[in-house]
Amino acid sequence: MAEATVDPAAAEAALLERLRAGDEAAFEGLVAGLYGTMLTVARTYVKDRAVAEEVVQETWLGVINGLDRFEGRSSLKTWILSILVNQAKTRGTREARTVPFASLAPADDAPTVDPERFRGPHEQYTGGWRAFPANWKAADELVQDRETIRVAMRAIADLPLTQQTVIRMRDVEGYSAEEVCATLDVSEANQRVLLHRARSRVRSALERHIDG
């Protein structure tokens, strides 16, 4: 979801006007554009995909009801996602699932690259690569392959849910760090740790695929 080059505030005002006028195409576009993010965010709070889909649906019903009252203090997207998080938290609490971001432990200290890849403390060049990572710029065809995208998707699906949400919002959907922090109520530093771990793990999966 790359940001358009037009003034985002003006585009947002125009969209809001269309929605309030009952423009179905505008509404359907919004529903489609936010679906992946909404589902991912909901899934961090509720137990399964079916419930997450219900949360998304309830959120849209809430958005439709609240559209005339929306005052534009936050962006439309942020407002919709805040309704979603509230709905998801309510459902999550009812299902007695812990709220993941509130209980997020500070960075676990596991290294993001296997320590075996680096020279040990008693070797020359401690902490240096034993063997350099490959030059993927020379493997362009493989990198561009559709299978490589599928490998990335599977790697994301295997991540802890909090990491999945952050990498999806940042790198799939193109949200800013600020938007992710506001939506998930997570500190900027924690957001960055989650993004770092997620990207590192996806890179490892791609490395196994690309370098074979």
Added chain:
Amino acid sequence: MADGTAISCQEVVEVVTDYLEGKLSPEEVAIFEAHLAICDGCQHYLDQIRITIATVGRIEDEEVPAELRDTVLAAFRHRRM
């Protein structure tokens, strides 16, 4: 960053996101980039992370299930009345 003057490859991989997010101080950026200038391994690693981000960015949006779309569209239409 270890002793404030140089970092190891093992440290580079742990601050790569801070670097890309613009969260390193100017001094740290200088140390990071000085390392990259002389280390093909870490330059490749940084390239790999950038390629990873680009690849993840090519994942397509999930399709809205038809039933969900129809339900919320009906509610939207009803609102207009």
